[in-house]
Amino acid sequence: MLFDNDGTLVSSLESVRRCWTRWAGEYGITAEQFGRVELHGRTAAEVAADLLPAAVVPEAVARIEELEVEDVPNGGVHLLPGTRDFLDALPADRWAVVTSATRRLAEARLGAVDIRPKVLICADDVTRGKPDPEPYLLAARELGVDPARCVVFEDAPAGLRAGRAAGMTTVALATTHQAAELTADLVVKDLSALSGLVTGEGMEISVRA
Template structure:
């Protein structure tokens, strides 16, 4: 857990870049229902497999398994459709809605491993406002932990990635933010096991306030 003395708090940033699942909304129950069924169909050990699929593009998750006779693109497309059809239990991370609503629209973006259709369905289910800028699975050739998504997110908001603060919840995303040169804040709300990281973390957004200086730069204060 971070404290008011964390170097992230009070530091000026040009923009905030948010992962979506596990960072702004909690879709674990829905995602694990769909992926559990997929894993069972392919004879995988579900308990071992599930922790490996969070935070990455579906096609990358499937491709890395190297299953014989499996088309990762086709399988990922079907999984995505199944996830679009099942958003039961998708809810916002505590305080996330008010937090992003108070940000200047041109100063934040969502950078997600989800395809655009799934991202929109989940944001709607959670009641999150759609951002002005968004990077999704279709926008990159390499998913997290590659920094490509955060480099593109920074470009879309119009700032250098070193001027941006990345909000993430899983190792693949943290590595992507680090590789992009950004500072990282870890959202721990959905963690069942501690994420080994040197970055500060917060368990939701209640009491975390984003203020704007005279130049439009953002900075965080911890009022918990």
């Protein structure tokens, strides 16, 4: 079971809005320019590269990481419905978190809600982020599992494309996008719609009545 973090396990929308709005202002990016860029499910480096000259990108990426990490204690991060119960039903060696955030930011947000995965794949660990399959393939390798036996849980189209490209089953959560915008093997509102059961052959996922 491979989970995206922001928008899948936790909601960080309040924090993201605060931090990226401040960041855009610092770098002279207009609301119109910022509105044309897809933010969710992508790395900060990719977003910055869409908006700024290449020479400025490293500094800008470091700045947004600093802003977002510092903002975590301000209460803009919380568990989404069903997250705790669903994760508690899984053996620790059967699931991982795969995020487009940096490790420093991912650990800060996960720590704020007391989620501590044994395997955490971040933007720092890969050369190509979502929608490339590399992050999910790396997570499967770290868990020692055939990618074809993995299930990806995502809220963003880019992440779902990554899961499909990795040859994995995909479950879309309509937490940040409308269900009609999401292409997956299964689409549900959030993890509270699902239950997990450990069996001798693996895990069974079912939709709650």
